[in-house]
Amino acid sequence: MAIKLTEEEDTLCNLLDECTCAMKEAEGIQTSCRIAGGWVRDKLLGAQCNDIDIALENMMGVPFAERFVEFCRTKDLAVKAVAKIESNPDQSKHLETARTTILGIELDFVNLRSEEYAENSRIPTQVAFGTPFQDAVRRDITINALFYNVHSREVEDHTGKGLDDLRSGIVRTPLPPKETFTDDPLRVLRCLRFASRFGFTMVPELQEAAKDPLIQDALRVKISRERVGEELDKMMGGRNPLLSIDMIESLSLYPSVFYIPDNMGIKLSGTPDSSKTALRAASILHALVHPGVTASTLSGQTVPSLPPLSPIMLSELSSSTNPLRRLFLAAALTPYHGLTYTQSKGKVRPAVEAVLRDGLKLGAQYHYLDGIPALFAAADLLRTGVADWEGGHMDKPERAWLGVLLRERNVHNSVSGSMWASSLLFALVQELTALWTGDAASIDVEAASSRISAYNKFVARVEELDLPAVVDAKPILDGREVVKMLGASPGPWTGQVLARVVEWQLEHPEGTKQECEAWLVAEQAAGNISTSSGKRVKDADVDGKAKKAKR
Secondary structure, eight states, X not given: OOOOOOHHHHHHHHHHHHHHHHHHHHHOOOOOEEEETHHHHHHHTTOOOOEEEEEESSSOHHHHHXXXXXXXXXXXXXXXXOEEEOOBGGGTBOSOEEEEEETTEEEEEEXXXXXXXXXXXXXXXXXXXXXXXXXXXXXXXXGGSOEEETTTTEEEOTTSOHHHHHHHTEEOOSSOHHXXXXXXXXXXXXXXXXXXXXXXXXXXXXXXHHHOHHHHHHHHHTSOHHHHHHHHHHHHTSSOHHHHHHHHHHTTOHHHHSOOOGGGOOOBSSOOOOTHHHHHHHHHHHHHHSTTOOEEOTTSOEEOOOOOOOGGGGGGGGSTTOOHHHHHHHHHTGGGTTOEEEOTXXXXXXXXXXXXXIISOOOSGGGOTTHHHHHHHHHHHHHHHHHHHHHTOOSSOHHHHHHHHHHSTTTSBGGGTBOHHHHHHHHHHHHHHHHSOTTOSSOOHHHHHHHHXXXXXXXXXXXXXXXXXXXXXXXXXXXXXXXXXXXXXXXHHHHHHHHHHHHHHHHOTTOOHHHHHHHHHHHHHTTOOBOTTSSBHHHHHHHHHHHHHHO
């Protein structure tokens, strides 16, 4: 394991070394620079990292960065002005940071430090200048506590374990894990994130500390929900979201991660299902996305090997809108499927919405808050829809019936990131999860294969009828044209009529606009079109004229 610098990194190290020498000679200021944390780890693993944190000895980040920028300008190098980032303990920024960019590399400067914590807070009560050793041992895990000394060009392992742990694929804390987690319980989730990211193993004593009820309670009480949501988002967007969910389950962390704070005053319609269903749903999703792969989870469950899906059901996963992180987070929320809560104004909402919004503070990024409740609503619709299609229980011609199902706003809606193929994939995940019951180590593969076959046939029929090409098609008549033709004021009924126009288009793929207009006029004449009041349009028009005459 060795660090191989790029040309730009080598130049940067030379500049930092020369700058410290110039400061000592001109001002008598003595300091040293070390590259800290993630860059060192990633370089040793052979990966590139374009963000570099510089840890300074006995000097704050801003004054050094200002001198460094001026030094670089004397070398005629393009360098950005120093940006000062104030400390923000709630976001894990305990000291002010200085930021600049040179040679295409973003640099953050901060001093080496030591920290002390109060019993009931993850925010340090005292932050002081520290030695490289003090700074290293206060970090979350040993592989993140390595330094690269820009003067000696050597890796420094002040915990004495970081390099060995990196070679062996081990996640451990520099100090006893209970002490580390008591100081900052968020580090429990950071350990999980790095273990799943690199496929490393957490040492037994770390796992035992993570299971400690006092640590888990501190994770709920001391840590802001925003920080929990941020760590979870990174896990879902990482290399192995299934392993992240697996570790959350195996360490009994689910109630500390996925919950709605009591102070929100939200009462659910029932009790969430076992957290096992979260891991089972994630395992099934993993198996469908990676066919032919069989593995065991830390919790003793078996990730099944399942038959391949129709490629169209996986087509969105290779697009720029890859929904996989959203699908895995939705799978993790499976215990809340079917539960609701009532808002103050009496509106009934899905429980998953409250967990995302209030429990994890996740918004519309990656279409979490708008897209995941839609996935669960679509799963219920599509599960029933596939079964009805299999049984021939359709109340209109097949093409129109299927088209209307796939165009339903929870199933397919670009605004919320919902696409019918990924909605169908998640519906299948939920249906298969329901087949994995009791304490079984794996799903009933025969029953699962039967349902996969049914979904594949459904998709094949959708393709045969050329429906993928029309799910995004606009109605042949727009709302203004419909309102004008029917002689009524716009209202909720307008959308209902436009939906019927789409049905007509699906039934008459070669139909013209004029033919659609003629059909709509005929439907009006037959009294088959109603306004929002429930009255036929022509009756509503008569009532309106009568009221006008009275006035």
